[in-house]
Amino acid sequence: MGYLLKTEWWKWLCVALLSYTVIGGLLFPVPRLPILNETIRALHFHVPMWFGMILVFTGSVIYAIKHLNSGEQRYDIYSSQLANIGVAFGILGILTGMIWANFAWGEPWSNDPKQNASAVSLLIYLAYFVLRNSIKDEQQRNRISGVYNIFAYFLMIPLLFILPRMTDSLHPGNGGNPGFNAYDLDSNLRKVFYTAVLGWTLLGYWIATISTRISLIQTNIEDTD
Amino acid sequence: MEVWNALFWIILLFTAINAISKSFIQEERRNLYYFFLTKPFEIIVAKLIYSFLYLLLIAVISLVLFGVLFGNPVNNYSLFIPNLLIGCLGLSSAFTMISAIAFNTSNRAVMMAVLGFPVIIPVLVLSISNSSHILDGDILTQIQGNMLTLISIDVIIIALTFVLFPFTWKS
Numbered sequence: 065m066g067y068l069l070k071t072e073w074w075k076w077l078c079v080a081l082l083s084y085t086v087i088g089g090l091l092f093p094v095p096r097l098p099i100l101n102e103t104i105r106a107l108h109f110h111v112p113m114w115f116g117m118i119l120v121f122t123g124s125v126i127y128a129i130k131h132l133n134s135g136e137q138r139y140d141i142y143s144s145q146l147a148n149i150g151v152a153f154g155i156l157g158i159l160t161g162m163i164w165a166n167f168a169w170g171e172p173w174s175n176d177p178k179q180n181a182s183a184v185s186l187l188i189y190l191a192y193f194v195l196r197n198s199i200k201d202e203q204q205r206n207r208i209s210g211v212y213n214i215f216a217y218f219l220m221i222p223l224l225f226i227l228p229r230m231t232d233s234l235h236p237g238n239g240g241n242p243g244f245n246a247y248d249l250d251s252n253l254r255k256v257f258y259t260a261v262l263g264w265t266l267l268g269y270w271i272a273t274i275s276t277r278i279s280l281i282q283t284n285i286e287d288t289d
Numbered sequence: 290m291e292v293w294n295a296l297f298w299i300i301l302l303f304t305a306i307n308a309i310s311k312s313f314i315q316e317e318r319r320n321l322y323y324f325f326l327t328k329p330f331e332i333i334v335a336k337l338i339y340s341f342l343y344l345l346l347i348a349v350i351s352l353v354l355f356g357v358l359f360g361n362p363v364n365n366y367s368l369f370i371p372n373l374l375i376g377c378l379g380l381s382s383a384f385t386m387i388s389a390i391a392f393n394t395s396n397r398a399v400m401m402a403v404l405g406f407p408v409i410i411p412v413l414v415l416s417i418s419n420s421s422h423i424l425d426g427d428i429l430t431q432i433q434g435n436m437l438t439l440i441s442i443d444v445i446i447i448a449l450t451f452v453l454f455p456f457t458w459k460s
Contacts, residue, residue, distance in 0.1 A: 132456050187407040194403050198394040208393045211453045215386060216408055218449055222442055223411045230435060231418070 078270060081263030088256040095253075099168060106164040108256050112264040113157030114182075118224075120150040120268050121189075125217045128210040140206040141283065143213060144196065145275045147189055149268055154186045169234055178228040178235040185224055188216045290362045294421045297355055302380065302413060304347050309340045309384040310401040313392040329455040333385075337450065340381040348377055368423045372436070376416030379443045383409050386450040389457045412446075415439040 089108035097104065124146035131139035161179070162172040173179060195212055199205035228235065313320075313336075323332060352373075355361065363369045384405055391400040415435055422432045429436075 181410075184407050184410050191403050191407055195390070195394065195400065198396055198400055200395065204393055207456055208390055211456050212390050212404060215390075215449050215453055218445055219383075219408050219411055219442070222438065222445075226438060227411060227414060230438065 074266060075270060078263055078266035081259050082267065085256060085260040085263050089260065092252055092256060103164055103167045104253070106160060107253060108260040110157060110160040110164055111257070112261045113153050113160060115261045116264045116268045117150050117153035117157060119265055120146050120153060120272070121217060121220070123272075124150060125214055128213040131206060131210045132214075135203075135207075137202075137206065137283065138280070140210065141279045142272075142276055143210060145279055146272055147192060147213065148275065149272050151186060151189050151193075153264075153268060154182065154189070158182055158186070174234065176228075176234050177231045181223045181228055185220045188220055192216065290424050291421060293355070293359055293362055294417065294424055296359075297351065298376075298413065298417045298420065300351055301344075301348055301377075302409070304351070305344055305377075305380045305384055306401060306405060308343055308347060309381060310388045310391065310398065312336055312340055312385060313388050314397055324458070329458040330451070332458065333389075333450060333454040336385050336389075337382055337447070340385045341378055344377045344381040345374070348373055362424050365423055365426070368429060368432075369420065372416060372419045372423060372439075375436070375439050375443060376412065376420075379412035379416070379439065379446060380409065382443065382446050382450055383412060386446070386454065389454055393457060411442055412439065415442070 085108055089105055094102065094104050124143045127139045127143035127146065130136075131143060158179075161182075165174065165176075165179075166172045169176075192209060192212055196205060196209045199208055316323075352361075384401075387405045387408065388401060391397050391404060394400045415438060419432050419435050419439065422435075
């Protein structure tokens, strides 16, 4: 029990926000719309995944830049662990999107530009892990993977945010489709949505602190052996 | 026409991968010499210019060959050629950077494809869609937005290459 009281405050905040998101996201009234119906609730579980992914990848790039500047191994561990979590968020985002698309578009994968772009951006980061495993020398591995991380991140941004907007996309908010703002007349969706974004991002940060700590301990053990 | 366009760019993509992946690997024995003789900035400028001209030569050859074998649907060269130039610039500079990264790995040819394909998608998608619009007879004002995006992606790639290349060169 003593441990629970000593836990940092934002961990409690994260639990509270996510409980509110799950309960409110599933039970609060939502606008009745043709085709969408109840599937509009996917907003609270699908969109925050991409917010989380982008934030986590941005953190990963910042640490990659720091690593290239200073050469400290610690920063490389932060960078690669954040990329790990970003990929997890991205996979969850694609899966929740496919569940929603199965109802709203009639099939889970319809080769929509937005779907393809998100799949490609996941491929970029999977290639990053392949790259990390294919270099033996540790310092060289850290530096080269940092370079690729930065290069890939700045090419992923136009892929996810500019290209799908320029072509015909079925995805809400793209290709002339209205985003959720147009339906959210009584601001009920917004209340849960912003909580959800904050909650899922905090959860990602929480996982990141744990996984970097594990990774740091592992490298320390390897160094002392 | 759609098939012609897609085939043309896909062939350009694959020749680009194979041609430009050589640009560092081919000169492996000379790298140490370069390392002491010049600055990384000079090396990357030279590599970028060389691979751009090389890819352009390949593009011209394949355009001629396509014209002989499949016929030539291009009727608006004043738009097709600039789009080809911008697309080739993007392909060649991105693959130059990727080959500098892949040069440090143990399995260079495979890593070149694994790292290169996802990164090149934005350039490829934009240049293919531009060129298919041009073949359909669209004029400049209709594809202006796409063209500007493609140019800005090229600028991003080249700027990142200048900043990041010295870090791959230090080994």
